[in-house]
Amino acid sequence: MSTGQHAITGEASKRYAKALFDLALEANALDSVERDMDAFGAAFDAEESLAKALASPVVSSEEKGRVISALAEKMGVSDIIKNYVRVVAQNGRAGLLQETITAFKARLATHRGAVTADVTSADALTATQLKELGAALKNALGRDVEIRTQVREDLIGGLIIQVGSRMFDSSLSTKLERMRNAMKEA
Structure with missing residues (x-):
């Protein structure tokens, strides 16, 4: 995907997330919408083929809409979310749902006065590790x-933490790359 197209889809995700946030705020349902969005995110994480199917241009918007609506119904999410995913699918944007979840969570964190930290690790972090990391960042x-959180096995070990424009990279892959570069210069 080209950088230009990524910027366009990123902006679309932000617009959809803002619309959902505004609806949830107006309905005084931010907490329930957050839970529902977390549940959708977990469904995407658990079933990689679901995310791929929703992003695939081969699968029609109608089929994506049926799949995502059936999933919403099965999960028992709120009417706000059921309507939201139906509209997203009808507009041919079902492939953006994961990005939209991320954008919604960022908007919600800002609304609550929290800062968002994107943490990338080689393995999924345990609840204890997340709690300790959260306390250290706070x-x-x-x-x-x-x-x-995001898992990238190519990091080998360590973490990459990004908060706004600040980044801390203690990943083993980056350390190895620095060592390779230093050896080339020697």
Whole structure:
């Protein structure tokens, strides 16, 4: 995907997330919408083929709409979410649902006065590790921190933490790359 197209889809995701946030805020349903969006995110994480099918141009928008609506019904999510995913699918944007979840969570964290930290690790972090990391980040930043996690096995070990424009990279792959570069220069 080209950088330009990624920027376009990123903006679309943000617009959809803002619309959902505004609806949830107006309905005083931010907490339930957050739970439902978390449940959708977990469904995408658990079933990789679901995310691929929704992003595939081969699968029609109508079929994506049926799948995503059936999933919403089965999960027992709120009417706000049922209507939201139906509209997203009808508009041919079902492939953006994962990005939309991320954008919604970021908007919600900002609304709550928290800062969002994107944490990438080689393996999924345990609940204890997330709790300790959250406490350390809160101490360092002086604010509540909403942690979004991502697993990238190519990191080998360590973490990459990004908060706004600041990044801390302690991944083993980056350390190895630095060592390779230093050896080339020697």
